[in-house]
Amino acid sequence: MNKRGKAWHFVVVAVLIVLFALSAVFGVSYTYGDVKTTYIKGVSDIRFGIDIRGGVDVTFMPADGQDATDDQMNAAKTVIEDRLVGLGITDYEDYVDYNKDRIIVRFPWKSDETDFNPQTAIDEIGTTAEMVFRKGSTADGEQILTGNEVQSATPGYDSEQGYVVQLKFTDEGRTLFADATTELAPESGVISIWLDDKNISTATVQTAITDGNAVIEGNFTQEEVTTLANQINSGALPFALSAESYSTISPTLGARSLEVMVMAGIIAFLAVACIMILCYRLPGTIAILSLLGQVVATLAVVSGYFTVFQGSTLTLPGIAGIILGIGMGVDANVITAERIREELSKNKTLDGAISSGFRMGLTPIIDGNVTIVIVAAILMGAFGPTDGFWAKVFNPIFFMFGPSTAGSIYSFGFTLLTSVLLNFVFGVWATRVMIRGASRIKPLRNTWLYGGAGKGKPTTYKLPHINFVGNRKKYYTFSCALIAIVLVFSAVFGVSMDVEFKGGAMITLGYEGEVDLNGLKTVVADSVGQSNLTLQTGTDISGSQTLTVTLPGSETISTEELDSLIQTLNEQYPDNAFVQNEVSNVNPTIGKEFLFKSLVAVAAACVLILVYVAIRFRRIGGWSAGAMAIVALLHDMFVVFGVFALLRIPLNGNFIAAMLTILGYSINDTVVIYDRIRENTALYGKKMALPELVNLSINQSFSRSLMTSITTCVALAVVCVVATIFKLDSIFTFALPLLFGMISGVYSTICIATQLWVGRKMHTKKSK
Secondary structure, three states: OOOOOOHHHHHHHHHHHHHHHHHHHHOEEEEEOOEEEEEEOOHHHOEEOHHHHOEEEEEEEEHHHOOOOHHHHHHHHHHHHHHHHHOOOOOOEEEEEOOOOEEEEEEEOOOOOOOOOHHHHHHHHHOOOOEEEEEEOOOOOOEEEEHHHEEEEEEEEEOOOEEEEEEEEOHHHHHHHHHHHHHHHHHOOEEEEEEOOEEEEEEEOOOOOOOOEEEEEEEEOHHHHHHHHHHHHHOOOOOOEEEEEEEEEOHHHHHHHHHHHHHHHHHHHHHHHHHHHHHHHHHHHHHHHHHHHHHHHHHHHHHOOOOOOOOOEEOHHHHHHHHHHHHHHOHHHHHHHHHHHHHHOOOOOHHHHHHHHHHHHHHHHHHHHHHHHHHHHHHHHHHOOOOOHHHHHOHHHHHHHOOOOOHHHHHHHHHHHHHHHHHHHHHHHHHHHHHHHHOOOHHHOOHHHHOOOOOOOOOOOOOOOOOOOOOHHHHHHHHHHHHHHHHHHHHHHOOOEOHHHHOEEEEEEEEOOOOOHHHHHHHHHHHHOOOOOEEEEEEOOOOOEEEEEEOOOOOOOOHHHHHHHHHHHHHHOHHHOOEEEEEEEEOHHHHHHHHHHHHHHHHHHHHHHHHHHHHHOHHHOHHHHHHHHHHHHHHHHHHHHHHHHHOOOOEOHHHHHHHHHHHHHHHHHHHHHHHHHHHHHHHHHHHOOHHHHHHHHHHHHHHHHHHHHHHHHHHHHHHHHHHHHOOOHHHHHHHHHHHHHHHHHHHHHHHHHHHHHHHHHHHHHHHO
16 A cells, blocks of 8 residues: 555545444344344443342352362353253353362343342352152152152142142153152152252152153242252252352442443543644544544454454453553554654654654554553453463463452453554554545645644754753652652551452441441341451442441351341341342452462563563663563552552452553553664664763653653543542542552653663673
């Protein structure tokens, strides 16, 4: 294609982006009667995580410490899957950790669920369901047959008996049942049916039953016979399961959270659009059009718009990743626009400035995006499904931990990675095609539109002249003082750990009216058998009143105890109408493993980034440049840690996601300046002293670093404000530390990483 471009290129690409956006948002489907045929999936087809639509996340282990074989674990996984499908839940996730005998299951509430009781939900899929027919009415009666001899079980209704389960036996079962009923009929004997050693039905045999059919009756409800039939059909688990860790959330809170995050995304997009258009005029306008394509394409990948991708589950942190991508996605456009403006200041023609700007801006764009790809890939490899691509790639690092998945972190990594990869398509290719095409349209050839002074006027490019190298000791002093403050504060007041890391239980209940906290504390303590617990009132995202109960230390609560607690509270305080909103219950061992795995993920990201920087910048001392960049990254991560510590935010999965994101973002800034140093080294060589060359490089990149930081921070600030207004704490505690980390990333790049590198180079030269 002609590098100068043609006018129709701009029009065609712009129209294609708009059409693609419309189809990806609304989809293409046809409805005839009650049947809907979907040809192209839209945002309404996105599969949302349990933090949005509500659901249960549970980790099962064999009860009584049984050492299960791999075959038994696979059999248990199959039974659980069959039961979920039987309940009408097809959108589930389940993983097996064979080393530690764990089955991790994540599933949404049933569409017709009204109770939202985790005890019921977990029992439906986690009970052994071992059915036995016995002679007589006692548990030690002679066994007739088991569930293995049942071919099918279906729920039914009888006008006299009510809801029943209709059984059809296998050939062997028919024979066994016929023999037993033939023997018992003359004496009106009794046959009892036992499920997991619990009597569910007892019937008197009047006549011999030889047709291979039977009915289970027992004053059941419709839901009970459906669940029982499902459990019988799926077979018995090879062993009893114990719910070691579980968390739940009601769908009402999740739906409201989705509305708030979508609103935050729209506001962030509009804010970034205004900044880009005001600062970069035509390239800024084109950048926003490309950014629209990038955001919509990310949603399209998640929804399954592209049939080659299966789509992904979108969580609240995943939406935060998309919003973060809005701020970071314009970085490629900022670099390009700044380069074009700089080339125009050298009195180049518009076509020459565009060509040079594209050529010299490509390398830093690639280097910056690759570092974020590394971080996003590690997030997905460490906290995603074990059969995923990135999990297999990083298996040599994380194999010892098993599938300790975290759907929210994985979703964030997925949307972040998708945004970065799509940035090459929209932020680089589409932007360049449209700018070249626009530059061939006569009314759009005015250099003012591209950052110049206008036709017939000399373009001036105001380059700052800040002596960064000369002030480096001041920067070191400031950073050391900041670190000292955080260390002292942490030593004096300690660092709070969330139940996600240390284990324990946190229960959030909704209620009405006024409550007596002292009286409530006594009732709760007696119910759960723990005295040193804490109670805190507040409001949730819907404005309803909440009561948060935190158990001391790493104590956990079983689903039976939780069920009993809510029942007791409503008996003692019927006017308050307590309902369960959220529960987080984590086994201490699992929590510590998750923490250790998170720290290994951070260390692995640092090592990979060090290797990449060392290879890419070997001409300017790659290993020393990489090492100083890692020091700056540690500085930024410490800032994020400091925000968590100073604001008393418990360390959790959000903390790790923020730390890893800062790694990618901060190194992005650093490699852009390193790239400018490498470019200037080739231009000036020994003609310019090293401190002067580095100052020049930083000042040349200063405007770009500032603008990228502004757009990213504006996007995050919008999330923080919206999360604060609507009390979306899970997102606020992620976005606010990340916001400070972004600010620190720019500071550490300019004032720490490059200054340490200069100091190292000057010291080495002096020693020689």
